[in-house]
Amino acid sequence: MKFLYFPGCSLKNYAKKYEDSALAVAKHFGIELIELKRWNCCGVVYSLASDSVFHCIGAVRDLIRAQEQVGETGNDKLVTLCSMCYQVLASVNHRLANDPSALETLNRFMDEEEDYLGTIEVTHFLTVLRDYVGFDKIREEVKRELADLRVAPYYGCMLVRPKEVAIDDPEEPVILEQLIESLGAYPIDYPFRTECCGSYNVVVNKEVVKTRVLRIISPLFRARADIIVTVCPLCTFNLEYGMKLASRQLHGKKIPVVYFTELLAFALGLDNVLDKTTLEIFKKYM
Amino acid sequence: MLIKISSELAKKVFEISGQNVYACYQCGKCSAGCPVVNEMDLLPNQVIHLVQIGDERVLNCKAIWICAACFTCSVRCPRDVDLAKVMEALRLLTLRKGIYKLDLRRIENVEEYPQIALIAATRKYTG
Numbered sequence: 420m421k422f423l424y425f426p427g428c429s430l431k432n433y434a435k436k437y438e439d440s441a442l443a444v445a446k447h448f449g450i451e452l453i454e455l456k457r458w459n460c461c462g463v464v465y466s467l468a469s470d471s472v473f474h475c476i477g478a479v480r481d482l483i484r485a486q487e488q489v490g491e492t493g494n495d496k497l498v499t500l501c502s503m504c505y506q507v508l509a510s511v512n513h514r515l516a517n518d519p520s521a522l523e524t525l526n527r528f529m530d531e532e533e534d535y536l537g538t539i540e541v542t543h544f545l546t547v548l549r550d551y552v553g554f555d556k557i558r559e560e561v562k563r564e565l566a567d568l569r570v571a572p573y574y575g576c577m578l579v580r581p582k583e584v585a586i587d588d589p590e591e592p593v594i595l596e597q598l599i600e601s602l603g604a605y606p607i608d609y610p611f612r613t614e615c616c617g618s619y620n621v622v623v624n625k626e627v628v629k630t631r632v633l634r635i636i637s638p639l640f641r642a643r644a645d646i647i648v649t650v651c652p653l654c655t656f657n658l659e660y661g662m663k664l665a666s667r668q669l670h671g672k673k674i675p676v677v678y679f680t681e682l683l684a685f686a687l688g689l690d691n692v693l694d695k696t697t698l699e700i701f702k703k704y705m
Numbered sequence: 706m707l708i709k710i711s712s713e714l715a716k717k718v719f720e721i722s723g724q725n726v727y728a729c730y731q732c733g734k735c736s737a738g739c740p741v742v743n744e745m746d747l748l749p750n751q752v753i754h755l756v757q758i759g760d761e762r763v764l765n766c767k768a769i770w771i772c773a774a775c776f777t778c779s780v781r782c783p784r785d786v787d788l789a790k791v792m793e794a795l796r797l798l799t800l801r802k803g804i805y806k807l808d809l810r811r812i813e814n815v816e817e818y819p820q821i822a823l824i825a826a827t828r829k830y831t832g
Contacts (some may be wrong), residue, residue: 433819463825467793469723580776615775619825
């Protein structure tokens with residue numbers, strides 16, 4: 420099965436290990452993720468102004484690039500990994516599907532590209548795993564005994580809100596828990612798995628992120644979490660950075676943070692795509 | 706009773722965001738669930754209330770800049786007011802005047818941050 424794939428900036432830099440592990444996992448299950456030949460920054464945050472389409476331009480360009488390549492996969496899906504990219508591309512797509520005049524304005528503005536027809540479907544790799552591989556198939560392929568591994572799923576915001584683009588229930592998502600269970604590990608139930616990490620506040624007001632992270636991870640020590648599993652490069656940065664900022668309050672304690680694809684790659688025995696730090700985290704389950 | 710958008714500020718907010726703040730009946734669910742409410746100088750429902758009564762001092766509050774558009778209030782509002790969009794409209798009323806809340810040259814240890822954080826901040830705090 421083939422899908423078009425939009426990486427986004429983080430996946431090529433800060434979150435390279437997210438991409439490396441995801442591509443390896445996809446390949447393992449016979450899924451080919453074809454990176455768009457040309458792509459640009461999606462904009463990271465979706466503009467909430469309904470009187471302007473200016474901030475949609477970057478995302479629409481990416482959707483057009485996908486449209487140009489749909490012939491290569493035989494389906495209209497564009498797969499993302501970064502949850503901020505997912506939310507921006509999906510939100511812009513949703514808006515244009517419901518606002519023909521916005522679509523017309525954008526198409527008229529962009530004279531070098533072909534018109535966007537609104538036919539691309541933006542999706543997330545987690546959804547692909549659930550719908551095209553299936554958790555049962557994943558369970559069959561697990562190579563490691565992970566029954567003792569206690570995993571805290573952290574959704575953050577962008578995959579589960581707003582409703583129009585959510586990949587799961589905004590209040591009670593289950594997709595990460597189902598994935599963790601299919602790997603034979605134990606998903607920890609805690610109240611803050613969909614609460615905001617503080618996002619870009621980290622740049623102007625670190626204290627917000629520090630307070631947020633302390634709150635989010637507060638139940639996880641007593642719950643004996645071994646790792647936190649994430650879907651978003653910014654959540655990952657903030658969780659790690661927040662724990663560093665709060666090291667005094669935490670008495671130096673930390674919970675390792677890994678992308679869900681790294682956990683998956685480890686469970687499947689794809690150690691060669693994991694970096695040293697990640698392998699060190701998983702060491703005792705080898 | 707016909708709900709009229711009576712304050713000038715509420716009209717501006719409606720034009721930018723498509724949100725009618727008079728649909729809000731001040732139940733406070735947004736403030737109860739807001740994850741960054743502790744950092745705010747106004748509760749999210751108070752932000753709406755000031756817009757309802759047309760008090761432009763709301764444009765100078767800290768709360769609208771702390772809101773990171775996590776959409777928790779938006780998915781929970783029993784009156785379907787998308788407060789994340791209202792907050793954005795209030796930010797834009799300042800940003801569209803060319804008044805920015807972030808100077809990239811003044812970020813300390815800028816190299817510590819991944820571009821996802823820097824670009825997101827630039828998009829939310831500048832025009």
